[in-house]
Amino acid sequence: QVTLVESGGGSVQSGGSLRLSCVASGILLGWYDVAWYRQAPANQRELVAQSTGGGNIKYADSVKGRFTISRDNAKNTAYLQMNNLKPEDTAAYFCNAHGITGLFWGQGTQVTVSS
Numbered sequence: 001q002v003t004l005v006e007s008g009g010g011s012v013q014s015g016g017s018l019r020l021s022c023v024a025s026g027i028l029l030g031w032y033d034v035a036w037y038r039q040a041p042a043n044q045r046e047l048v049a050q051s052t053g054g055g056n057i058k059y060a061d062s063v064k065g066r067f068t069i070s071r072d073n074a075k076n077t078a079y080l081q082m083n084n085l086k087p088e089d090t091a092a093y094f095c096n097a098h099g100i101t102g103l104f105w106g107q108g109t110q111v112t113v114s115s
Contacts, residue, residue, distance in 0.1 A: 001025075001026050002024070002025070002026035002027050002097075002101075002102075002104045003024070003025050003026060003104075003106075004022055004023070004024050004095050004096070004097060004104055004105065004106035004107075005022070005023045005025075005106055005107070006020060006021065006022050006093065006094065006095050006106045006107065006108060006109040007020070007021050007023075007109060008020040008021050008109060009093060009109030009110045009111045010110075010111070010112070011112040011113075011114065012085055012111075012112075012113055012114070013113070013114050013115075014085065014086055014087055014113055014114065014115050015084055015085065016085050016113070017081070017082060017083045017084075017085065018082050018085065018111060019079055019080070019081045019082070020036070020079065020080040020082065020093055020095075020109060020111075021077055021078070021079055022034070022036075022077060022078040022079070022080075022095030022106055023075075023076065023077050024076045024077070024078075024097060024104075025076070027097060027099070027101065027104070028073075028076065029071060029073060029076045029077070029078060029097060030053065030071070030073035031053055031099055031100075032053055032097040032098060032099035033050065033051070033052045033053055033097070033098045033099065034050070034051050034069070034071055034078040034095065034096070034097050034098075035047060035048075035049065035050040035051070035095070035096050035098070036048040036049045036050075036069060036078075036080045036093060036094070036095050037093070037094045037095075037096065038089075038091035038092065038093045038094070038111075039091055039092050039094070039108075040090060040091040040092075043091075045094070046060065047060055048060050048063055048067065048080070048093070049063065049067055049068075049069035049080060050069070051069045051070070051071055051078065053099070057069060062088075063082075063089075066082065066083050066084045066085075067080060067081065067082050067083070068080070068081040068083075069081075078095055078097075080093065080095075082111070085111075085113045086113060087113045087114065087115045088113075089111060089113050090111060090112050090113050091110075091111060092108040092109070092110050092111075093108060093109050093110075093111055094106055094107075094108045
């Protein structure tokens with residue numbers, strides 16, 4: 001059974017930082033493309049950052065320069081470091097892993113940024 005478990009969300013003031021973690025079990029994360037998505041109420045889920053197994057990284061324009069995606073394959077964990085948070089970053093954040101055996105999603109972690 002494959003599970004992805006996110007943690008690290010919370011409430012912060014504008015300008016603050018959070019680091020989200022996504023711990024995988026049942027798969028070797030290093031063999032998968034990993035991505036972070038977010039979804040605010042009444043909005044569609046949108047891609048925030050992606051890290052491919054080959055090392056390519058991309059970010060949504062809205063988070064470039066503020067967010068950093070990384071992974072520690074030894075810990076089977078992916079991270080999203082979020083700096084200079086803004087109220088518009090408020091959303092539920094989800095990680096996913098996409099590879100040859102399928103696409104897997106975590107349950108999400110809430111990030112709330114107050115002005």
